[in-house]
Amino acid sequence: MNQQIELVVYGAEVLCASCVNLPSSKEQYDWLQAAISRKYGDDYVTYRYVDIYNPPNEEPYQQFAEKVVEEDMIFPVVLVEDEIVGEGNPRLKTVYKALEERGLSPSS
Template structure:
Protein backbone atom coordinates (compact mmCIF):
# COMPACT_ATOMS: atom_id res chain seq x y z
CA UNK A 1 0.00 0.00 0.00
CA UNK A 2 1.34 3.39 -0.95
CA UNK A 3 -0.59 5.79 1.28
CA UNK A 4 -3.19 5.71 4.06
CA UNK A 5 -6.07 7.73 2.61
CA UNK A 6 -8.52 10.09 4.24
CA UNK A 7 -12.20 9.58 3.47
CA UNK A 8 -14.73 12.19 4.58
CA UNK A 9 -18.50 11.72 4.57
CA UNK A 10 -20.27 15.10 4.60
CA UNK A 11 -23.92 15.23 5.56
CA UNK A 12 -26.48 16.16 8.18
CA UNK A 13 -28.88 14.53 10.60
CA UNK A 14 -31.78 15.64 8.44
CA UNK A 15 -31.90 13.91 5.08
CA UNK A 16 -31.34 15.92 1.92
CA UNK A 17 -34.74 16.83 0.42
CA UNK A 18 -33.95 14.94 -2.79
CA UNK A 19 -32.58 11.94 -0.89
CA UNK A 20 -35.60 10.94 1.18
CA UNK A 21 -35.48 7.20 0.41
CA UNK A 22 -31.70 6.94 0.83
CA UNK A 23 -29.68 6.14 3.98
CA UNK A 24 -28.62 9.01 6.23
CA UNK A 25 -25.07 10.32 6.07
CA UNK A 26 -24.29 8.64 9.41
CA UNK A 27 -25.61 5.32 8.08
CA UNK A 28 -23.54 5.81 4.92
CA UNK A 29 -20.46 6.55 7.04
CA UNK A 30 -20.93 3.33 9.04
CA UNK A 31 -21.68 1.29 5.90
CA UNK A 32 -18.58 2.59 4.10
CA UNK A 33 -16.34 1.96 7.10
CA UNK A 34 -17.52 -1.65 7.34
CA UNK A 35 -17.42 -2.32 3.58
CA UNK A 36 -13.93 -0.87 3.07
CA UNK A 37 -12.58 -2.69 6.14
CA UNK A 38 -13.91 -5.99 4.75
CA UNK A 39 -12.63 -5.42 1.22
CA UNK A 40 -9.18 -4.17 2.28
CA UNK A 41 -8.38 -5.84 5.62
CA UNK A 42 -5.18 -4.78 7.36
CA UNK A 43 -4.95 -1.74 5.07
CA UNK A 44 -5.61 1.26 7.30
CA UNK A 45 -7.56 4.33 6.26
CA UNK A 46 -9.01 7.36 8.01
CA UNK A 47 -12.73 7.94 7.69
CA UNK A 48 -14.65 10.72 9.38
CA UNK A 49 -18.18 12.08 9.32
CA UNK A 50 -18.70 15.84 9.09
CA UNK A 51 -22.02 17.47 9.92
CA UNK A 52 -22.33 20.19 7.27
CA UNK A 53 -24.34 22.40 9.60
CA UNK A 54 -21.87 22.03 12.48
CA UNK A 55 -18.44 21.32 10.93
CA UNK A 56 -15.25 21.06 12.96
CA UNK A 57 -12.84 23.99 13.20
CA UNK A 58 -10.51 22.42 10.64
CA UNK A 59 -10.49 24.90 7.73
CA UNK A 60 -10.50 22.36 4.89
CA UNK A 61 -13.46 20.46 6.35
CA UNK A 62 -15.51 23.54 7.21
CA UNK A 63 -14.92 25.10 3.77
CA UNK A 64 -16.07 21.97 1.98
CA UNK A 65 -19.10 21.66 4.29
CA UNK A 66 -20.02 25.21 3.31
CA UNK A 67 -19.59 24.29 -0.36
CA UNK A 68 -21.98 21.34 0.02
CA UNK A 69 -24.64 23.74 1.32
CA UNK A 70 -23.98 26.57 -1.15
CA UNK A 71 -23.91 24.32 -4.21
CA UNK A 72 -26.97 22.33 -3.08
CA UNK A 73 -25.09 19.05 -3.40
CA UNK A 74 -26.98 15.86 -2.65
CA UNK A 75 -25.63 14.58 0.62
CA UNK A 76 -24.01 12.56 1.87
CA UNK A 77 -21.05 13.70 -0.20
CA UNK A 78 -18.05 11.36 0.04
CA UNK A 79 -14.54 12.63 -0.63
CA UNK A 80 -11.36 10.62 -0.83
CA UNK A 81 -8.18 12.66 -0.46
CA UNK A 82 -10.25 15.77 -1.24
CA UNK A 83 -11.79 14.41 -4.46
CA UNK A 84 -15.54 13.81 -4.65
CA UNK A 85 -16.16 10.09 -5.18
CA UNK A 86 -19.87 9.96 -4.33
CA UNK A 87 -22.85 12.23 -3.89
CA UNK A 88 -26.34 11.36 -2.63
CA UNK A 89 -26.05 7.61 -3.03
CA UNK A 90 -22.33 6.77 -3.28
CA UNK A 91 -21.36 3.64 -5.19
CA UNK A 92 -18.87 1.26 -3.59
CA UNK A 93 -17.45 0.36 -6.99
CA UNK A 94 -16.41 4.00 -7.57
CA UNK A 95 -14.90 4.30 -4.10
CA UNK A 96 -13.01 1.02 -4.44
CA UNK A 97 -11.64 2.12 -7.82
CA UNK A 98 -10.34 5.35 -6.27
CA UNK A 99 -8.81 3.49 -3.29
CA UNK A 100 -6.94 1.18 -5.64
CA UNK A 101 -5.30 4.22 -7.25
CA UNK A 102 -3.63 4.72 -3.84
CA UNK A 103 -2.34 1.15 -3.68
CA UNK A 104 -5.15 -0.60 -1.81
CA UNK A 105 -5.59 -4.19 -2.96
CA UNK A 106 -8.34 -6.71 -2.43
CA UNK A 107 -7.97 -9.39 0.24
CA UNK A 108 -6.76 -12.69 -1.10
Protein backbone atom coordinates in the same frame (compact mmCIF):
# COMPACT_ATOMS: atom_id res chain seq x y z
CA MET B 1 1.41 0.49 1.14
CA ASN B 2 2.52 2.65 4.07
CA GLN B 3 0.48 5.80 3.56
CA GLN B 4 -2.98 6.42 5.02
CA ILE B 5 -5.80 7.29 2.64
CA GLU B 6 -8.42 9.63 4.04
CA LEU B 7 -12.09 9.06 3.29
CA VAL B 8 -14.38 11.89 4.40
CA VAL B 9 -18.17 11.81 4.36
CA TYR B 10 -19.97 15.16 4.51
CA GLY B 11 -23.57 14.90 5.57
CA ALA B 12 -26.30 15.94 7.98
CA GLU B 13 -28.75 14.43 10.41
CA VAL B 14 -31.68 15.53 8.24
CA LEU B 15 -32.18 13.86 4.89
CA CYS B 16 -31.73 16.00 1.81
CA ALA B 17 -34.88 16.63 -0.19
CA SER B 18 -33.68 14.33 -2.99
CA CYS B 19 -32.77 11.50 -0.60
CA VAL B 20 -36.08 10.71 1.06
CA ASN B 21 -35.93 6.94 0.49
CA LEU B 22 -32.19 6.58 1.15
CA PRO B 23 -30.38 5.89 4.44
CA SER B 24 -29.13 8.88 6.41
CA SER B 25 -25.65 10.29 5.81
CA LYS B 26 -24.41 8.75 9.06
CA GLU B 27 -25.85 5.33 8.14
CA GLN B 28 -24.14 5.52 4.75
CA TYR B 29 -20.88 6.52 6.45
CA ASP B 30 -21.10 3.46 8.73
CA TRP B 31 -21.98 1.24 5.75
CA LEU B 32 -19.03 2.52 3.69
CA GLN B 33 -16.64 2.02 6.59
CA ALA B 34 -17.81 -1.57 7.12
CA ALA B 35 -17.70 -2.46 3.42
CA ILE B 36 -14.24 -0.96 2.89
CA SER B 37 -12.87 -2.64 6.02
CA ARG B 38 -14.18 -6.03 4.85
CA LYS B 39 -12.54 -5.71 1.45
CA TYR B 40 -9.29 -3.89 2.30
CA GLY B 41 -8.78 -4.37 6.03
CA ASP B 42 -8.46 -1.67 8.67
CA ASP B 43 -4.87 -0.56 8.26
CA TYR B 44 -4.71 2.01 5.46
CA VAL B 45 -7.92 4.02 5.38
CA THR B 46 -8.83 6.69 7.91
CA TYR B 47 -12.46 7.75 8.11
CA ARG B 48 -14.02 11.04 9.08
CA TYR B 49 -17.65 12.12 9.22
CA VAL B 50 -18.31 15.87 8.96
CA ASP B 51 -21.70 17.36 9.78
CA ILE B 52 -22.20 20.07 7.15
CA TYR B 53 -24.24 22.23 9.54
CA ASN B 54 -21.76 21.89 12.41
CA PRO B 55 -18.33 21.29 10.85
CA PRO B 56 -15.12 21.20 12.88
CA ASN B 57 -13.26 24.48 13.07
CA GLU B 58 -10.39 23.28 10.91
CA GLU B 59 -9.56 23.41 7.25
CA PRO B 60 -10.27 21.94 4.77
CA TYR B 61 -13.31 20.38 6.48
CA GLN B 62 -15.05 23.63 7.39
CA GLN B 63 -14.55 25.15 3.95
CA PHE B 64 -15.81 22.08 2.08
CA ALA B 65 -18.83 21.73 4.41
CA GLU B 66 -19.78 25.32 3.54
CA LYS B 67 -19.41 24.47 -0.16
CA VAL B 68 -21.78 21.50 0.20
CA VAL B 69 -24.43 23.78 1.74
CA GLU B 70 -23.90 26.76 -0.60
CA GLU B 71 -23.93 24.69 -3.79
CA ASP B 72 -26.87 22.52 -2.67
CA MET B 73 -24.86 19.36 -3.22
CA ILE B 74 -26.75 16.13 -2.58
CA PHE B 75 -25.40 14.67 0.62
CA PRO B 76 -23.71 12.63 1.74
CA VAL B 77 -20.76 13.77 -0.32
CA VAL B 78 -17.92 11.26 -0.18
CA LEU B 79 -14.31 12.29 -0.73
CA VAL B 80 -11.28 10.06 -1.06
CA GLU B 81 -8.41 12.41 -0.34
CA ASP B 82 -9.59 15.53 -2.23
CA GLU B 83 -11.60 13.78 -4.95
CA ILE B 84 -15.40 13.64 -4.85
CA VAL B 85 -16.27 9.98 -5.44
CA GLY B 86 -19.94 9.99 -4.49
CA GLU B 87 -22.92 12.24 -3.93
CA GLY B 88 -26.31 11.31 -2.52
CA ASN B 89 -26.11 7.56 -2.92
CA PRO B 90 -22.42 6.63 -3.20
CA ARG B 91 -21.52 3.57 -5.26
CA LEU B 92 -19.07 1.13 -3.71
CA LYS B 93 -17.52 0.36 -7.09
CA THR B 94 -16.57 4.05 -7.54
CA VAL B 95 -15.20 4.33 -4.00
CA TYR B 96 -13.19 1.12 -4.41
CA LYS B 97 -11.75 2.36 -7.71
CA ALA B 98 -10.59 5.62 -6.09
CA LEU B 99 -8.96 3.69 -3.23
CA GLU B 100 -7.22 1.31 -5.61
CA GLU B 101 -5.95 4.22 -7.75
CA ARG B 102 -4.17 5.38 -4.59
CA GLY B 103 -2.42 2.05 -4.15
CA LEU B 104 -4.84 0.11 -1.92
CA SER B 105 -5.38 -3.54 -2.79
CA PRO B 106 -7.90 -6.02 -1.42
CA SER B 107 -6.73 -7.99 1.60
CA SER B 108 -6.66 -11.74 1.28
